[in-house]
Amino acid sequence: MQLKLLSRLSRGDAPWLQGARAGFVAFLPLSVGLIPWALVVGMAMTSAGFTPAQAMGMNIIVFAGTAQLGTLPLIVDGAPLWLIVATGLALNLRFVIFSAAIAPSFAGIGTPMRWFAGHFLTDGSFACCYEPMRNASDPHWRLGYYLATGLWSWLLWQSFALIGIHAAHLLPKTWSLEFMATIALIVLLVPMAKVRPMLVAALAGGASATLLRNMPLRLGVVTGICVGIAAGFAAEHWQEKKDD
Secondary structure, eight states, rough: HHHHHHHHHHHHHOHHHHHHHHEEEEEEEHTTTTTHHHHHHHHHHHHHHHOOHHHHHHHHHOHHHHHHHHHHHHHTTTHHHHHHHHHHHHHHHHHHHHHHHHGGGGSSSSSSHHHHHHHHOOOHHHHHHHHHHHHOOOHHHHHHHHHHHHHHHHHHHHHHHHHHHHSTTOOOOOOOOOHHHHHHHHHHHHHTTSSHHHHHHHHHHHHHHHHTTTGGGGHHHHHHHHHHHHHHHHHHHHHHHOOO
């Protein structure tokens, strides 16, 4: 059986390998947007006074650029620990919706692998994987598709964040990498907005954060995220009741 498996792998016809190839090809154009975003996060952490070891430690453990950038001003200003943690959790609440939406695609996959795969869930991997994984019947193909996007995004993110950490003092500020990162996030938002609960969450959260932008301690952003998450769940619940 092992020889047969090795033979299949060498021919490249194992379902998970086919899925990995398909996922990598589909995600490759989208992954380019991670490069300026990772550079910006790396440079921001260095500018905030983090040592390279501290910056990479945060980058590996948190692995969420929005949460890292959102909590950095609070860390620099010496904000209370509870507020820093609450802000980071609120900024990552969108992954609750992402994981709930993509969870059915992991049917037939063991719990340890689910926990492992969870660390690699990003905005880009969700946008790329949601439809193909939902429409595929083979769990091994779905796992290969997901891991190819997740591991590639992780590798790109860590590599270019490290470059940003060490090149913070070398790159000219006139390059406006922050603006490029914003464009990259908008590119990720477009495919996700095709799903109605995601669109409702984005509109409600964006409107709330804009209206409450003058709240102290950047609580307007946190409140906007919570409103968006609640609106997304409500829209998903309403849609399920309508389908029934």
